[in-house]
Amino acid sequence: MMRRLLKVGACVGAAVLMFGCATKQAAYDYTAFKAAKPRSIVVLPPLNNSPEVNAGNSVYAQVTYPLAESGYYVLPVAVVAETFKQNGMTTAADIHGLDPKKLNEIFGADAGLYVTISQYGATYTVLNSVAVVTVEAKLVDLKTGALLWNGKASASNNEGGNNGGGGLIGALVAAAVKQIINSTTDASxxxxxxxxxxxxxxxxxxxxxxxxxxDRYMTQ
Known part of the structure; x- marks a missing residue:
């Protein structure tokens, strides 16, 4: 009996070890990022792959703050957008296709942030209405065209879940109210x-x- 328990325990331990190894996230390679040492960033108008026409403006209007808080000088997005407009560049796809060195000549920034919106807006179900936003970005050295970093993140307005009572009728009423709010305001x-x-x-x-x-620049 004891031998059988030890055997089962060994199998479970091996399974846990294998699972842990499979889910462990590999460390990001920051070699190019650290070598480039970007100080200033120009954020290009986001490429909007969602069906919501206002997604680009919404994301673009809120992109400067986290970058500035992270320790970078970020060119004002309104000035950047107007500069492109004055030069006949009105679509994000065309702007993203520009030569990085050309962007460096125009704006003088060390790096360019290319943002893509893959999801923006409310998803409706019988019992819920959830606003979800998913954005991806890549940071490019504008002097060399080298990729310095890329990442992806998502958020929703339902991350806390629905812990309220009321049963099925209460859930239906809550869902109906939430759908009205999400459809009449930009909940995203x-x-x-x-x-x-x-x-x-x-x-x-x-x-x-x-x-x-x-302040944490020299400690990383």
Whole structure:
């Protein structure tokens, strides 16, 4: 009996070890990032792959704060957008296709942040209505065109779950009210701010490094 228990325990232990190894996230390679030492960043208008037409403006309006808090000088997005407009560049796809060295000549920034919105808006079900935003970004050295970093983050307005009572009728009423709110207001706008913060705040696993304006710049 004892031998059988030991055998089962060994199998369980091996399974746990294998599972842990399979789910462990590999360390991000920051070699290029540390070598480039970017001080200033120009954020390009986001490429919007969601069906919501306002997604680009919503994400773009909230992208500067987490980068600045992470220690970088970020060119004002309104000025950047107007500069592109004055030069006949009105679509994010065209702007993302520009030569990085050309962007360096125009803005003088060390790096460019290319943001892509893959999900933005409310998803409706019988018992719920959830606003979800998913953003991806890559940081590129504008002098060499080298990729310095890339990442992805998501957020929703239902992350706390629905812990209220009321049974099925209460859930249906709550879902109906939430659907009205999400359809009459841009419920995804504050969610986009959370997604941006998760993606662009330095110090997290796989996240960007602290910039030279941060007190933690020399400790990373």
């Amino acid at each position: 706008h504050p969610v986009a701010g959370v997604a941006n913060a998760r993606l662009l705040t330095a110090g997290g696993a796989q996240g960007i490094l602290y910039g030279p304006r941060s």
